[in-house]
Amino acid sequence: MDHINLTKPDRSSLIIALKTPNGILSIVGFILFVIVSVTIPKFLTFENITNILAQASSIGIMGIGLTFVIITGGIDLSLPTAMALSGILGCTVMAVTQSIPVGLAATVGVGAIIGAINGFSVSKLKMVPMIVTLAVSTVNSGISNWYTGAKSVAGMPDSFQHIFAGSILGVPVQALILILIAIIMHVLLTKTIFGRQLFQVGVNIQTAKVNGVKTERIIFLIYLISGVMAGIAGILSSALLNAAGPSMGPQSAFLDIVAGVVLGGASVMGGKGTIIGTVIGCVIITIISNIMNLKNVDFFITYIVKGAIIIVITYLDVVRNRVGERK
Numbered sequence: 001m002d003h004i005n006l007t008k009p010d011r012s013s014l015i016i017a018l019k020t021p022n023g024i025l026s027i028v029g030f031i032l033f034v035i036v037s038v039t040i041p042k043f044l045t046f047e048n049i050t051n052i053l054a055q056a057s058s059i060g061i062m063g064i065g066l067t068f069v070i071i072t073g074g075i076d077l078s079l080p081t082a083m084a085l086s087g088i089l090g091c092t093v094m095a096v097t098q099s100i101p102v103g104l105a106a107t108v109g110v111g112a113i114i115g116a117i118n119g120f121s122v123s124k125l126k127m128v129p130m131i132v133t134l135a136v137s138t139v140n141s142g143i144s145n146w147y148t149g150a151k152s153v154a155g156m157p158d159s160f161q162h163i164f165a166g167s168i169l170g171v172p173v174q175a176l177i178l179i180l181i182a183i184i185m186h187v188l189l190t191k192t193i194f195g196r197q198l199f200q201v202g203v204n205i206q207t208a209k210v211n212g213v214k215t216e217r218i219i220f221l222i223y224l225i226s227g228v229m230a231g232i233a234g235i236l237s238s239a240l241l242n243a244a245g246p247s248m249g250p251q252s253a254f255l256d257i258v259a260g261v262v263l264g265g266a267s268v269m270g271g272k273g274t275i276i277g278t279v280i281g282c283v284i285i286t287i288i289s290n291i292m293n294l295k296n297v298d299f300f301i302t303y304i305v306k307g308a309i310i311i312v313i314t315y316l317d318v319v320r321n322r323v324g325e326r327k
Helices: 008-019 021-039 046-071 079-097 100-123 129-148 158-164 171-190 191-202 204-209 215-241 255-262 274-295 299-326
Strands: none
Touching: 008 158, 008 191, 021 100, 021 274, 046 079, 046 171, 046 215, 046 255, 046 274, 079 100, 079 129, 079 215, 079 255, 100 129, 100 158, 158 171, 158 215, 171 191, 171 215, 171 274, 191 204, 191 215, 204 215, 215 274, 274 299
């Protein structure tokens, strides 16, 4: 029988990987998955797993957009309502034209416009990110409800749902899209000059300016990216529901997004964050929501649990930063 032997470098690499936030988070997620699979019979069913992957996809994609923003120390509260508005207007265009490509372009375009408004307000007008994105979120919600009369938009081609809410070899297309976007954004964040400059802005914006980083451009672009991610999430959510309406993006959904991002290791103080961590964090948050649903736990208790997770992780981040400053 062949034996697998780990050489000393291999063992060292494994230990280092397990000590990283992403490595630890992966272990926690795996343990949670195993425990739940054993204790909740309905959890490990094909229908439930595909449901988790589909739900995690929209949250994860918006989480990726928020990761770019949080790395700079900013915030984007408009993500859920941007997803809903882009879905509504994009599906309206698709229903009228019966053209999926045109509808997709419109959906992503609306998200990009919302992101550009946020980015211009923060980078050029020097507005406070929390205030301006909250205001934009309110405007988004108002437009969505006014335009639709608080109802859903439908009438898209049947192939729209078949394509974007279907599966390939049993794997939801939405999950495959999340993986593809995660890979692209991971490369953008870790292998490009833009990514390096983004972290510089997050660590110290004044130092970044001195080093020649065009900080206003970086900040504008990260909010633009966040808006585009909201538009893509709007496509996936609309396909899943085969409709688009204001209820598709409740402000409460932001709790899941930010919980996944901070759980994934992003620092609300800026300068830290990974795409892989965000995706894992968003999947874990989705699993927690799924567990609560399967156990028929009160919806408000779920809020308490997720809020507590954010508080604890944020506090640990503060402690970690203090320890880092003392070294």
